[in-house]
Amino acid sequence: MIISSSAxxxxxxxxxxxxxxxxxxxxxxxxxxxxxxxxxxxxxRRFCLATKLLKPVEFxxxxxxxxxxIEAELNQITADGLISLAIARNPNPQQGQSSSxxxxxxxxxxxxxxxxxxxxxxxxxxxxxxxxxxEEFSRRTEGQExxxxxxxxxxxxxxxxxxxxxxxxxxxxxxxxxxxxxIHPSQVRSMVxxxxxxxxxxxxxxxxxxLGLSFN
Numbered sequence: 305m306i307i308s309s310s311a312x313x314x315x316x317x318x319x320x321x322x323x324x325x326x327x328x329x330x331x332x333x334x335x336x337x338x339x340x341x342x343x344x345x346x347x348x349r350r351f352c353l354a355t356k357l358l359k360p361v362e363f364x365x366x367x368x369x370x371x372x373x374i375e376a377e378l379n380q381i382t383a384d385g386l387i388s389l390a391i392a393r394n395p396n397p398q399q400g401q402s403s404s405x406x407x408x409x410x411x412x413x414x415x416x417x418x419x420x421x422x423x424x425x426x427x428x429x430x431x432x433x434x435x436x437x438x439e440e441f442s443r444r445t446e447g448q449e450x451x452x453x454x455x456x457x458x459x460x461x462x463x464x465x466x467x468x469x470x471x472x473x474x475x476x477x478x479x480x481x482x483x484x485x486x487i488h489p490s491q492v493r494s495m496v497x498x499x500x501x502x503x504x505x506x507x508x509x510x511x512x513x514x515l516g517l518s519f520n
Contacts, residue, residue, distance in 0.1 A: 317438060319360045320416035323351065325424035326368025326397045326404040331507050336370035338424030339377060340506060340517045347427055347517075348377050349386070354431045356387045358438075362414035363389040366404040368397025402480045409474055419470055421481060422462035427515050428501035429462065437464050440495045448493040450485060453502040460502030 325348065329335040338348040345353070348365075355363065367374045371393050378391055392411040394404045405421070412419070418441055420434065441451045441464050449469035453460035465473075465481065469491060473479050485492050506512060512519075 317417045317441070318415065319358055319438070320362040320412060320414060320419045321355055321360045321364070322405075322408045322412070322419060322421045323348075323363070323365045323424060324401065324404050324408065324422070325374050326366045326371075326394045327401070327424070328369040328397070332509065332512070334369075335519065336374050337506050338374055339370075340425070340427070340512065340519065342427050342515070342517050346377055347424060348374070349381055350427075351422070351424070351429065352381050352387045352389070354429070354434065357431055358434065360387075360420075361416055362412060363387055364392055364408050364411050365389055366392050366394055366408040366411075368394035368404060402482075405480045406478065409470060409480075412470070416467055418467070419465045420462045421465065423505060425506040426461055426501070426504065427506065427517060428504045430501075433499065433501050434462065436497070436499070437462060437495065440464075440493065441466075444493045447490060449488075449491040451493050451495055452485070453499075454494045454496050455498065455500055455503045458503050460497075461505070462502075 325338040327337060329337045339346050342350060365378055375391055378389060381387065382389060390411065392407050394407050396403060422429065437451055437453065444451065449466040451464040463481065473481065473484050504515060506515065506517065
C-alpha cells in the first residue's frame with residue numbers, strides 16, 4: 305500500500321525538528337561546531353533559515369558542551385524572529401550523542417507526522433536536501449517509518465522518523481534511533497542519492513578548509 309505518492313502533499317506534513325548541538329568538537333580542539341561560519345552566518349543560523357520555510361510545528365535544539373555560547377546564538381536567532389525554538393541542555397554530554405538524542409526526543413511536546421533529526425555541523429544541508437527527504441517520506445510504503453539518506457553506501461544525515469517510530473523508540477527505556485534502526489531494518493527506507501551534502505560533516509581542520517568554513 306502506498307501511503308502517498310504525491311510530493312505535493314509534503315507541505316501538509318506536520319514537521320518537527322531535533323537539532324543536536326551538544327558535541328565537544330574535540331578533534332577540532334574543542335570548539336562548538338555549530339558556530340562555524342559559512343558565507344558570514346553560523347551553521348546554526350543557516351540551518352534555521354532553511355528550516356523556517358518549512359514551518360515546523362516544533363524545533364528543539366540540544367546543547368551540552370559549549371552550552372553558553374551555543375544557547376546565546378540560539379537566543380539571538382529567536383530574538384531576530386527567524387524561528388521559534390526550544391533548548392534542551394544535556395547535563396551529561398560526556399555520555400555521548402545517544403544521551404542527547406534521548407533527551408531531545410523526551411523534550412518534544414507537539415503532535416507531528418515526521419521528525420527530522422540532524423547535526424549542527426552539516427554545512428551543506430539546506431532547503432533542497434530537507435525537501436528531498438520529505439518527498440521521499442511521502443513515497444514510503446506500508447511498514448516504512450524511517451527515511452535514511454545513503455551516499456555511496458554511507459549513511460547520511462538528516463534522518464526522518466515517523467511519529468509512530470518515535471513513539472516506539474520512547475516506549476523502550478534508553479532506546480535511541482540508531483539501535484532502533486538496526487533492530488528494525490524493514491522500517492528503514494533508504495534514499496540512495498549522489499548528493500554528498502548528506503555526508504559532509506565537520507570533524508577536522510581539513511574539513512573546515514574544504515567546506516569554506518571559518519571560526520569568526
